[in-house]
Amino acid sequence: MKKRAHSIHHTHWDLIWYFTVQDADVQFSYNMKEILDAFDNKEINNFYMDGQTAPIDDFINMFPQEEKRIQKYVKSGKLVVGPFNSQLDSFITSGESVINNLRLGIKTSKRLGKTSKIAYLPDSFGHSVDFPKIFNQFGIEDFVITRGVGDEYNLDSEFYLESNDGSKLLVYTMIAGYGYGCYGFKEGTLFSDKAVDYNKINVHQLINRLLDYSTLENEFVFPLGFDQNPMVRHIDERIKEYNEQQKDIEFVETTWGKFLNRVRERGKNLQTHKHELISTQYHRVHRSIYSARADVKAMQDKCERVLTYELQPIMTILDSLGIEYSHGLLDKTWETLVLCQTHSSANLTEETNDYIERETKNALNLAYSHKQYLLKLLSLSLAKQNKEAPLIVFNTMPYKRNSLVKAKVFTKSESFSICLANKRVDYTVIQSIQKNHGVLRNDASKIDSDKFHYETDVIFEAKDLKGLSYQTYFIKEEKSEKTFEVNNNHFIENEKYKIYQGKGGISVLDKETDTLHNQSVYIEDTGDEGDSFDYSYPDKDLKIVDYMGFANVNYKVSPLLSTMELEGEMMIPKDLEERKNKVTTSKLKYKITLKLEKGSSIIKVSGHFNNDAEQHRVRLIFSGKEKNKFSYPGTQYSIIKRKTYSDEEKYWREKQYFEEPSPIYPLLNHVTAVNRKNVLTIYTRSSKEYEFVSEGYKDIGVTIFRSYGALGYPDLNRRPGRPSGLDYMVFETPGCQMKKKNYFEIAFGYQSDYNENQIFKKYVDYATDSTVYQLQDYDKSINPIDYFPTNPLNKKLPLSHSLLEVKHSEGVYGTIVKSDSSKDYVLRLFNSRNTEVEAGKINSMFKNDIIVSNLEEKNEMKWQEKHNKLKPGELRMIKINKGEK
Template sequence: MKRIHVYSHTHWDCEWYFTSNESIIQLIYHMDEVIDALENEVIENYLLDGQLSILEDYLRFAPSNFDRVSKLVQAGKLIIGPWYTQTDELVIDGESIVRNLLYGIKSANKLGGHMKVGYLPDSFGQTKDLPKILNGFDIKRSIFWRGVAKDICKNREFKWNSEDGSSLLVYNIKNGYFYGGNLIYNDDIDAVEETILDGSATENILLPVGGDQRYVDFNLKERIKYYQDRTKNKFEYVESTCEKFFEELEKEEDLLEVEGEFISPSNSKIHRSIYSSRYDLKYLNDKIERKLIHQLEPLMVIAQNMGLDPKTEMLEEIWKKLLMNHAHDSACGCNSDKTNRSILSRLIEADQLAYSAYDYIVRKISESLENKEENNLILFNTLSVSRNENVKVVLTTKTKSFEIRDENGNLINYQVLGKVREYAGSIKKDESLYDENLYYYVWDIIIQCNLSPLSIEVLKVNEIDEDMLEDKINTYEIEDNFYKVSFVNGKINITDKFRNKTLENCLYIEESGDDGDTYDYSPPEKDIRYNLTFEEAVCESTVGELYKELRLSGIFTVPSNLEDRENGVINTEIPYELKISLCDKAVVECHLEIDNKAYDHRMRVVFKSDVISEESLTDTPFGTIRRDNIPAHIDDWRELGWREEPSPIYPMLHFVGIEDEKSSAVMLAKGIKEYEVLDNSKIALTLFRGVGFLGKPDLIRRPGVASGNEFRYIETPDSQLIQKMKFKFAIVLDNNINIAKINKLWKSYSVSVPNYQVQEINRFTNTLKYFVMHPLKEKLNKVEGIVDSDNLKDIVVTSIMPIDKKSYSIRLLNCNDSIESAGEITVNNGSSYQWINMNNRELSEKVAIDGAIDIGRFNKGEVKTLKINI
């Protein structure tokens, strides 16, 4: 006897080829039907797609139904959570995934509780870290659809383990969240039950009856009886829930155990190149994630330790604005143009909120410091490690020159990158009427800093009324303590000074056609690829003691469209500027700006290393993973009937590297989410893909029906990205890849130092500076070393965030093998600590802080969270 657990649900994409504003109207009426059906017992229960955002949207338009909804949730009839939105798992930061669950569960519990199943029915692949993330929220069960490889796991039911010992009991709805709809509209019972049995190895089978924006099936009970009366198998059909199903499944023994990520297209489409669709959206999302996780949240903890309210409810609302863009379609950009415009608008709004909160806190603290003086320059280290590095800041002075000193009167070394003369008075048409006394200078400078972990540093800017000498040097070679970069005969050469190795002609742009859609890259039938070099570039330079830069500017010429490409016609100019800079940060920074004017093409930056490796190493939400450069079944996937090519095109979050016995090469990135290793030695980062349709059929890499809406072409001219774009990446050369070291380099490279100058002549240093502000009544003392993780051994701090007014959390990740003693973390101003899970549930008793905290043993890949009580 097999028990068929039928659960009624809807899969509700908030947006896709339609916008969220268009779908909300259907949701409002849909939810009325759901509530009526549950209250009248037409159906026993209903799963609202595992995401809270749609329920919050409904209650925003129908607040009078709050009590009815809450009553149904408490009764276990309306099943909600645990997610806030149906997150993508492969291009979203791990801490963002944690916030998704944190705020989803919090919102669900206000209504009466959440489903303790990690329900992600449509994400385009599953990260290997999901077991440890879900376990961090006391969730031990998971349901998903895409990514499981036929040759690794043939059964629907299995145990999915992470390297740290975390584990999930999984049911794979490998025929899709919509397959159970056949129970409603298909009378061919034998054919339906044959598919139901496929891959089912236990006594219990889960059957999802629902679909995209699926209405309530009022005849569900009738159809269950119809199937029960006519089944030729030993089937018992029951109206059930996911949690009831798992209660039965847990009784099963000898389930297959697997580990790793699920990104195989053997059973379902994975869209192995969707990571580069709508690069502009991914870049902005990455920027906001970095600002929230590595700047705003730690700034709130600094403020909290100085007695200020961290405003956790405000933080939650900013996060929710960002999380609305993390649903799988939204994060990946496979939408109509009007939907992507809505996503862009929300991202801009989240960016403005995050920046304004960040700016306000920095200014409020700076203006309230004890012994504050005019022209104080206040620097904030939002990382828990020391920052002894060169930092970019903007200064304002009335004079033509200045000096900077620390609190002990020592001169601080700096370098001027540029200056602009501005006017502080009322603007007039006739500038000859301006008062010379109201002019001032805005300086872009690099300053040499030694910042303690999670601290505030106060410097003094002394104005000097004399002309500053500026040396102008034009060179084709720059050098710092780590690297030498030269531009010789149109070729970029990089020398690793520690290993005394030079990589010649090591950077170029690969230009190819793209006959795909917003889901997938697809090479044209007749593609011509071009390796675009910098031979015709004009080279300018900036050379100083602290900062060196080569600027290469020129024009790439490419075919205008697929027809021109097929005919070998090169007729479109793409202006570019590539800045390569050295700043004694142990990385070679690259900033490429292009003005795209061509259609249906892909551009990748390729770095040619001297490393030979058959696999890559990249970061995942809470760990790293090694992937084969040549995937299994790359040559016979068609014969095997796979849904798409298992391409060696992979997702990344912040870095990708290759290493051999002698050396390593790593590329860091801000917002670039896709890579491929070519010839086992070249790292190719996809800069962007420009395409013109939401979905297209019969692609070379993805045969068959169109992805998305298979019944019509939906044009997306905005997704051609005919616009100016910037791409930021960096190169690291070393003997081997040390993950903790790479993480530290990435943060040094990608997380800027918040700063504020106490001055009044320039009221436009930021948007809020124009408004007046009261300093705090009680003056603040400077803080330093609030959290000091300098002494940790191979442990990464992934976040420091406020929990409430009197406590905050520190999340720690071991990216290496097991560590018996991971070192100590120092906390100033903390009264006690305790271990908690990701949902802030206490796992240990409070321990008084007396000196450093010994964080003890870590399993391989383990994540731990400390709660510090102030």
């Protein structure tokens, strides 16, 4: 009986790699025209455009006259596009990034005539367990992948991937890769010893592996395409030749849609997998890539947070008052960001890393500019009741809360009051600086003294802010009583913690449980022989730790915020040669600040390391009390349970894994050590990698940055064999040595019990900066967009406003947006727990119905009693149907 080879014509298109985006644009433009001509001339039957629309978007921008020709073949189903905008990173992109990547891809492909409902991620480095719950809401039930599946999962090539809400995807795994036999097929060497893949494995050995793992007896997928490949010419003739010259394999050209339908109809004993896919057995997933260019990843994290928890809610709140929700600006911002998040981002050459850093900064600048414009327009349009300067405070969360507000206040006089409804609000002065906003002159006597003003950094508590709202305070220039931040030489504390420095390090007393945590956080420096894809330990390492017990310390205390500033330095090796010889001549200077806010149960840790050494890794280690067999990190919309150790480490070399299966993992938002007496959680606003370390895996190590010097070293301890990237080339990347100030923002906290949703809520609160705005003419450099004259609205806006409030909900806030397809608003709530929880009650400014929707905004229904609960793992879209107020 002949074996059937399902041949699928495709390309895998990297938008950027060791080549520039310009290289890719030029090549793709000619490739695309060749494909369209081939369709016109009936030279090809089908073509699969790699599951992403970004290259086609660029092509149409350059060649708008070709859009109709593209539409013709997309509508007919011959040219398959979407559903993604670009190939995403699976583990360190937020849920909102995943949603917008799909939303933008579907938007383009629908405009072109038809969107593929197959999630196609052929080269992403593993896959999240949350993908089914996200993809299903877009009507996607099929998923094609390459990396992440290994024998430890006991799966065949075809299986179901299931999220904790019960959502499922039918998965096909290209275990042999997405182009293992393409070159042999094109060159006519397929049935010879010359037919090998890019790992130099014989194609027939790979085909046998595929047959072993297939749930379709004697059937396998034979992809016709590879990285950056143009169309394959003469497919029909070549298939006919191969089918005639041998009797073992029958080649049949097909499509992914037809093949996956065949799996559904004929696949035998398909298993269900309820976990992530991150095995290193058959393909590299680069488990330590999450700390490559940590600075760029921190910027991407910041951009996601600003968009998700600040800009989108502000746009929605103000749209309800008549300030137009600008879909176009928002789409441009998201697209700029998601195009930088492929392949774990910034793990490339110097030139392409610079491009990704610049584009990420562009996305962040777009988000900030958009936010500041809306705040300015609101402030100009307020129905002001007096001559005092308004200070607008937003609550971008959907529930009532008190917010600790940090603001810059601009006044003519040094003394002022902050008032709400004519009542003074207590505030603390952090610093006050007198500045000149007149014309600068070399001759000081010519400077107009009337142009001096005060810039004062203050902290105050905005109480009882309604859900998704703003409230206007006023700055009144008058003599007033105020609190100043003062120095305290002993400790900092709030209701929950007391923190102090001893010779042994930093001690934290948890007042609730009367537990003392000595050496609660410390610094670890080790060698790094790796490259842009992976950390790798050197043969001869030297680990250096600093418990910060002898760092210079400065305590600052106020009723709302207390800080502990630590300055010190570590002597470390300047390179691997010094490390091998246990020599330390390089100073690693650091400045680290611990912050305690009133009423908070988390300790914020931020600062920087000033690095001048090469090829090393710096981590902060957070000490736990008990042994840990598992870690519990957050995913996009749930919690996953990961082993703190790897069983496969015992035999990975013997079984020829492509990469050491180290228990180094992605840190998307938070990770928790769950013990009987002490629950320790780490939250991040920058660092993207963690590992449980020390005896019994009791401590949590968070990578602050890695210093390395190349793209693609061969034969690493953790990654034997060829280099990653080009198999014959090493690209030097001196900029990745990170010889500069490396900044970070993380936090930690202790609890006596473990509640997944409560931890997620604390993360959302930590991830969101307070939004406060004062319209002022003193210093336009603070928000440069204030330089542009802006007309107020034709109507006056209220001094306070609330769009909606969610009460008594145990769910976690995702974001709120305005629908693409209607005038309504869509609130995202999710339940990360595996048990049912209260959904809460929604009070909206609109009288119309509350609708339960999905990401496609289909199959909608009115909120009913059954919706009062969030199901285990549920991600819910709640549409606020706008109508009469």
